[in-house]
Amino acid sequence: MERSQEELEASNNGGSSPNKITGSVDEEVEYPPLNLALTVTPEFLKQIESLQQQQRHDSNSTPPGKTKPMSFPISKITIGEWTRDAVYEQDLKGKIYFAYKKIMWECLEDDVTTETTRRRSRKIEMQWCDVLSLKPWYHPHDQTGILSVELRKPPTFFIETNPQALKHTQWQKLDQDFTFNHSASRSRMHTLHFAPGVLQANMEKLVSGDRFWSELVKVHFPTSDHLYFDICHGNHEDSNN
Template identity: 35%
Template structure:
């Protein structure tokens, strides 16, 4: 009988290395937004410039929570927000100024956005968004489809690269649509409401003219 000692068993094969997601994949799964400083916002009759009193910031969520948020951080009022879900965006375009001047990001909406005021509780540990009414001049953001945001050219370039880098068909569809996709500058329901008022005024004028002709 052989007394030769057996050596240790061969080591088992190591598990395959974990697959490291690409930067775009990690960004798509991240709930954290990407922030960009806004120089100016313009919607219909309302415009707001960034200042020491009220800073402007854009939040872009590229993962499952696909939305755009314009933040207005006033030193007295607090942080007010205009929030747009991506499904509500008809089209989007970028216009770059010459000689490193201001560039413009334009958004066309299907329906009015939502408005929030950021509030905090529990010693500023918990932050909530409280729904508020449209705070833009003459409720412009509830009437007009187009949002124009002004950035430095370098910032606008980063924004476009960020959105393209999401590699999501939902974002690609928005970027590939013609801008504007619709001729109307205002939301349809408001136009129908205004048209109804015009029709009522026209009918009233007809009745008044008939009454005058009848000598009433």
């Protein structure tokens, strides 16, 4: 019996037709290389060099986990004559921003200026460079913590505008200090109290996150015996008058 032309071609190519892919659908099929020539141009070399520089920069940069903002609950805060206690964890918060070099205390409390009762956040904000010294202290029995912070000049004050659930907080800068008797504008010392373990964990993150804080904890606390800012301190600037 004569064999068909297709059968003869399949026999000459190892038992399969060159125009068909045989085997199961799960069988891996190898394709021949494209044999395309690589043309090395100056632009191509510049792109390679740029990628290499970016990789070196990324490898030398600070790990992302160490530059993320810190947020931690505060049990109680005292500044001069002004004191706030947290009933719920969200009532008092400390926040530290590494990118913006800012530290702040946020307090959530009832807003009595509106007809309907709602809660609104207020914020005391300081630049890192305005922190002269700080001292953490841990109770040996229950590991509650106290952090004392000494400032160089008064902080700035903000109030939340148009509070909305699940939305980023919008802030409005205030012209006046909202603390009792303007305590935060007069007192250089801020004292913060923390639940067991909170201060320890966050101090470790803080000093390892930026060299500024690792050096600041070595500074003698306090740097001055004066409890209040200079009486001639106006507009957050020192005055010689």
